[in-house]
Amino acid sequence: MIAVAHPLPSPQTSRPRRGPRSKRRQQAVPVAFRPEPAGKVIPHPTMQVANPNPLTIVPPAVAAPQTQPSPRPKPLAPPTAPFWLRTLLIIQRGSSILTFCLATAVLMVYGSTVYIQQAWSEEFRQLEQLQREKRELTTADELMKNQLAQRAAAPENGLVAPSPANTIFLPRATNQSVQSAPITPLLEVRPDAPLGY
Amino acid sequence: MPPWDTKAPRPYRLHVQRLGLVWGLLILGLLALGFNLYHLQIHRAPALLEQARNQQMIYMRPYIPRRAIVDRAGNLLATDRLIFTLYAHPNQFKLSREAVADRLAAPLTQDTNQLLTRLNQRESGISVAANLSEEVADQIRALRLDGLELVRQYSRLYPQQELVSDVVGYVDLDHKGQAGLEYTQEKALERDVRTLQMSRAGNGALMPDYLPDGLLGFDDQRLQLTIDMRLQRVARSLLKQQVETYKAKRGAVIVMDVNDGALLALACEPTFDPNQYSQFDLKLFKNWAVTDLYEPGSTFKPINVAIALEAGVITGDESFYDAGQIKLETWEISNHDYKQVGGRGDLTIGEILSFSSNVAMVALINRLTPQQYHEALESLDLTQPLGIELPGAAAGQLKPLSSFLASPVEVATTAFGQGFSLTPLKLAQLHGAIANGGLLVTPHLVRGLVDEENSLAWEPEERPVKRVFSPETTETVRRKMGETIAAPGGDVVRIPGYQMGGKSGTSQKASPTGGYFSDLKIVSFVATLPLDSPQYLVLVVIDEPKGEDLFGSTVAAPLVKSVTEALIAIEGLPPTTP
Numbered sequence: 066m067i068a069v070a071h072p073l074p075s076p077q078t079s080r081p082r083r084g085p086r087s088k089r090r091q092q093a094v095p096v097a098f099r100p101e102p103a104g105k106v107i108p109h110p111t112m113q114v115a116n117p118n119p120l121t122i123v124p125p126a127v128a129a130p131q132t133q134p135s136p137r138p139k140p141l142a143p144p145t146a147p148f149w150l151r152t153l154l155i156i157q158r159g160s161s162i163l164t165f166c167l168a169t170a171v172l173m174v175y176g177s178t179v180y181i182q183q184a185w186s187e188e189f190r191q192l193e194q195l196q197r198e199k200r201e202l203t204t205a206d207e208l209m210k211n212q213l214a215q216r217a218a219a220p221e222n223g224l225v226a227p228s229p230a231n232t233i234f235l236p237r238a239t240n241q242s243v244q245s246a247p248i249t250p251l252l253e254v255r256p257d258a259p260l261g262y
Numbered sequence: 263m264p265p266w267d268t269k270a271p272r273p274y275r276l277h278v279q280r281l282g283l284v285w286g287l288l289i290l291g292l293l294a295l296g297f298n299l300y301h302l303q304i305h306r307a308p309a310l311l312e313q314a315r316n317q318q319m320i321y322m323r324p325y326i327p328r329r330a331i332v333d334r335a336g337n338l339l340a341t342d343r344l345i346f347t348l349y350a351h352p353n354q355f356k357l358s359r360e361a362v363a364d365r366l367a368a369p370l371t372q373d374t375n376q377l378l379t380r381l382n383q384r385e386s387g388i389s390v391a392a393n394l395s396e397e398v399a400d401q402i403r404a405l406r407l408d409g410l411e412l413v414r415q416y417s418r419l420y421p422q423q424e425l426v427s428d429v430v431g432y433v434d435l436d437h438k439g440q441a442g443l444e445y446t447q448e449k450a451l452e453r454d455v456r457t458l459q460m461s462r463a464g465n466g467a468l469m470p471d472y473l474p475d476g477l478l479g480f481d482d483q484r485l486q487l488t489i490d491m492r493l494q495r496v497a498r499s500l501l502k503q504q505v506e507t508y509k510a511k512r513g514a515v516i517v518m519d520v521n522d523g524a525l526l527a528l529a530c531e532p533t534f535d536p537n538q539y540s541q542f543d544l545k546l547f548k549n550w551a552v553t554d555l556y557e558p559g560s561t562f563k564p565i566n567v568a569i570a571l572e573a574g575v576i577t578g579d580e581s582f583y584d585a586g587q588i589k590l591e592t593w594e595i596s597n598h599d600y601k602q603v604g605g606r607g608d609l610t611i612g613e614i615l616s617f618s619s620n621v622a623m624v625a626l627i628n629r630l631t632p633q634q635y636h637e638a639l640e641s642l643d644l645t646q647p648l649g650i651e652l653p654g655a656a657a658g659q660l661k662p663l664s665s666f667l668a669s670p671v672e673v674a675t676t677a678f679g680q681g682f683s684l685t686p687l688k689l690a691q692l693h694g695a696i697a698n699g700g701l702l703v704t705p706h707l708v709r710g711l712v713d714e715e716n717s718l719a720w721e722p723e724e725r726p727v728k729r730v731f732s733p734e735t736t737e738t739v740r741r742k743m744g745e746t747i748a749a750p751g752g753d754v755v756r757i758p759g760y761q762m763g764g765k766s767g768t769s770q771k772a773s774p775t776g777g778y779f780s781d782l783k784i785v786s787f788v789a790t791l792p793l794d795s796p797q798y799l800v801l802v803v804i805d806e807p808k809g810e811d812l813f814g815s816t817v818a819a820p821l822v823k824s825v826t827e828a829l830i831a832i833e834g835l836p837p838t839t840p
Contacts, residue, residue: 186467196325197396200343207338207421218499226496226824227831229757234836 318461322468327416328437329451330484331430331444333491334526334709336716339426340444340536345417346399351386354409362407366390369401393417418444420536426494428549429487429528429652429707432536440539441547443485443707446651450485450711450720483711483719488524493517496828498529501802504821505531508807514551514686515825516801520694520790523703523725526798526829528687553654555683556803559769560618561786561814562679564739565692566627567611569638571735575629578738581608584622590671597621598768598813611738612745615765616752620678627677632666635673639682642702642730648687649704649725658684680769686786686803693788696739697763697796700731744793754819755789757827759837763796764789764822766814771806782806787818789826792838800826 146154217224225231302310327342348370352359363377370377370391380390390410394402399412418433431442439445461469497515505513517527530550534542548554570576586605587596597603597620606617614622627635644658660682665672675681687705695702704725711720731739743763746752755764767786770778786803790796802818802825829835 182463182469183467185470186463189468189470193325197344200341201396203338204341204343204419204421207341210337211422211425214495218495226500226828227492228824228827229759229830229837230827232831232834234834 318463319459320462320468322458322460323414324458326453328418328433329453329711331451332484332486332712333426333489333494334487335491336486336712337491338421339430339487339489339491340418340420342416343419344396345392345415346394346396346412347392347415348390348394348399348402349411349413350381350388350390351409351411352381352388353385356408362409365405365407366402366410369398369405370394418536422491423537424533424535425491425498426487426489427533427536428530428546428551429489430536431547431653432534432539434539441653442549443487443651445653447485447708450708481719482714486709486712486716486718487707488519488526488709489528489707490526490832493825493828493832494527494529497527497825498531498533500821500824501529501531504804504817508804508809508812508817510804510808510817511806512550513802513804515821516551516687516690516799517825517829518690518694518705518799518801520697520796520799521703523691523694523705524709525705525707527825528707548654549652551686551803552648552650552652553656553685555656555659555685556784556805557680557683557769557772558689558786559679559767559784559814560620561689561693561765561767561788561801563615563618563623563677564696564743564765565642566623566677566679567615567742568696568731568735568739569635570626570629571738572731573630573634573638575634576611576626578611578742581610582614582622582625583607584609584614584617584619584625586621588621588624588674590624590674591669593671593674595620595624595671595674612742612749615742616746616749618766623677624674627673628670632670632673633663635676636660636663636666639676642692643728644682644684644688648685648691650687650706651708651722655687656685658682658688679767683772686801689786689788690799690801693790693801694799695730696736696743697790697799698736699733700729700736702728702730740790740793740796743790747789751815754815755787755823755826757823757830759839760791760826760830760835761793761838762789762791762826763793764819766819768813783812785812785814785817787814787822789822791826791830792835794838797835798826798829798833800829 216222325344330338330342331340332338348366350362352362355362357365359378359381363374363381366372366377367374372391377390380388394412402410402412416437418437420427420430420432427442429442431444432440433444434440439448439451444451463469497517501513501515504510513531515527515529516525518525528549528551532546534546539547567576571578584597584606586600586603587594589595597606598618605621606613606619609617609619609622611626613619614626630638639660644660647655647657649655661672661676666676672681691702691705694705704727706722706725708722710718710722713719740763743765744761747756747762747764752764755762765788767788769784770780771782771784773779784803784805785807786801788799788801790799800822802821804817804821807817
């Protein structure tokens with residue numbers, strides 16, 4: 066009766082299993098408790114019943130199911146579940162989506178706390194390294210400045226101290242010269258003149 | 263109803279004993295686990311908690327250095343660096359002492375045998391090497407030897423060595439300022455080094471869970487000075503040369519911005535290298551231009567002229583008679599060149615300053631009553647210490663009013679700058695007042711705390727300014743000082759294209775037992791420029807020069823000229839006359 070609802074296994078795959086299974090059925094022992102010879106697959110209990118039905122009981126006529134249960138589909142067509150059930154179903158669906166989202170969020174937050182700490186630790190190490198490099202560079206720079214200045218002070222280098230004699234003072238440019246400069250009009254580029262060389 | 267239940271399952275025997283055994287085992291395991299849980303969570307909890315803390319928590323001191331000191335242009339004058347001290351604990355060595363000594367020899371650049379003898383000293387706590395740089399510390403760490411300990415310390419580095427040592431000072435081994443600005447600006451320079459509790463992950467990475475706010479966001483401010491390193495360098499090297507040439511006891515150069523009292527250069531010789539302060543005499547750690555008093559001599563004459571002008575007892579174009587020598591009570595007062603030149607007769611104020619006539623100066627000051635004169639000197643804050651940021655600023659000494667009233671000699675000697683004392687910096691301040699129109703500004707070295715962009719984040723409180731002369735008075739005195747430089751004797755400092763005002767000074771040194779040394783002199787020269795609207799003042803004082811022809815105009819003046827030339831070039835002062 067319910068056999069129709071079960072998917073039909075393909076004959077090729079089910080056929081080799083037939084021999085041992087029919088033997089088992091005669092003994093009527095639940096498959097799960099029986100020791101199985103090595104290398105054999107324990108079939109699922111549903112398959113056990115489903116397999117023989119279409120092949121043994123169901124007659125060859127394909128039209129048989131069409132003629133027999135004609136009035137049945139009609140009462141099933143409008144599946145009117147009670148209101149509370151529908152509400153519960155909606156709540157259940159909603160809450161499972163919510164749960165999924167929350168679980169994802171929790172995982173992300175947890176992951177980020179671990180990640181942020183690690184990232185911080187890495188950045189901190191980098192900060193320390195940079196501080197150290199800065200320290201070393203500034204120190205080296207200033208020491209070099211001092212060294213250069215000391216070397217420059219030696220008379221044999223021929224360097225002289227700054228003085229007005231070696232300084233050039235330029236008079237401030239007056240605005241007049243800027244204004245008096247003639248504004249030359251931009252040259253018009255003739256479109257037919259060759260632009261490249 | 264599941265389809266396989268259509269037939270009743272065959273009843274089978276339940277193995278009760280086996281089930282009971284399994285159940286028992288499970289319950290037993292459960293109980294054991296529960297007991298262990300109790301044991302760990304309640305019984306051993308405190309001890310375990312502590313153990314975990316010890317493993318996870320570390321005490322970290324983040325890098326928070328003492329603030330750096332920079333000059334006007336941002337050149338570093340003092341900065342912090344990290345150094346390490348290596349300690350060895352041989353009782354924790356996993357290797358033999360010989361092997362440890364052998365491995366340490368290379369990074370420490372020490373002899374293996376020497377190291378070994380040191381390692382054999384004790385079982386623990388041997389200080390193997392100090393002042394190790396970060397690179398060396400890294401190399402030692404990379405050896406991964408047990409029983410070695412590297413202790414981190416801050417150390418102050420003065421990259422310019424002795425260049426600004428008398429201004430900046432030094433810090434001792436405890437990183438506390440002991441001289442100069444390092445001592446007085448401790449508050450601005452020091453930052454509290456916080457110790458942080460941090461947790462550590464299994465791989466040794468630091469975890470920021472207990473981090474306090476604003477820990478790493480420490481400001482990058484530096485203490486900026488008004489000193490110009492280039493000018494200071496010129497001033498120091500020239501002063502050093504001059505002190506060596508004349509075998510002088512000491513010397514000082516002061517370059518000041520007369521309008522606000524900012525010191526562009528302040529160099530004293532001899533001085534010390536703050537990186538190795540322990541090798542120098544304690545006496546060098548003070549800045550004698552700020553802490554020591556001297557009798558200014560003739561450099562004080564323009565101040566006296568200004569006092570008389572301000573009191574209205576003389577006018578700018580009056581003349582005063584110079585007999586060359588006068589006798590007051592039992593004392594003879596004569597000009598420095600009386601023996602060669604004799605009396606000069608009537609002298610204008612410009613000539614008095616030019617010839618540096620003592621006798622005419624006494625006549626000029628005698629127009630004031632002793633009381634008036636004493637009051638005027640007091641109003642110059644001669645006996646108050648200067649508000650400069652250096653330690654030990656000395657207050658000048660002036661005889662009390664009673665001795666001014668009792669003896670005309672006191673007034674007369676004060677008239678030509680002897681019989682009282684002040685610091686070289688105080689003299690610079692007084693001449694600054696003549697240059698800037700009569701305001702007594704506070705000489706200072708600190709500009710403030712600046713951040714990375716060189717903008718001021720903190721400024722010291724506004725410094726007091728006091729008016730002591732009227733602009734008209736100072737204008738007159740300035741003109742007279744300009745005449746001094748323009749006169750034939752002024753060519754030692756004259757710079758073509760620039761008009762300056764100046765005055766030399768040569769004074770006998772007072773002996774601590776009373777009276778004066780006949781052979782010990784202190785010479786000085788002060789100059790301001792440009793004459794029309796003075797901006798800068800250069801003062802040179804040289805103490806106890808030895809040799810021939812020792813005067814302010816011969817020993818100090820050439821130095822003033824060289825420093826002024828450098829100042830003009832560095833500041834870009836355009837010439838007034840082509």
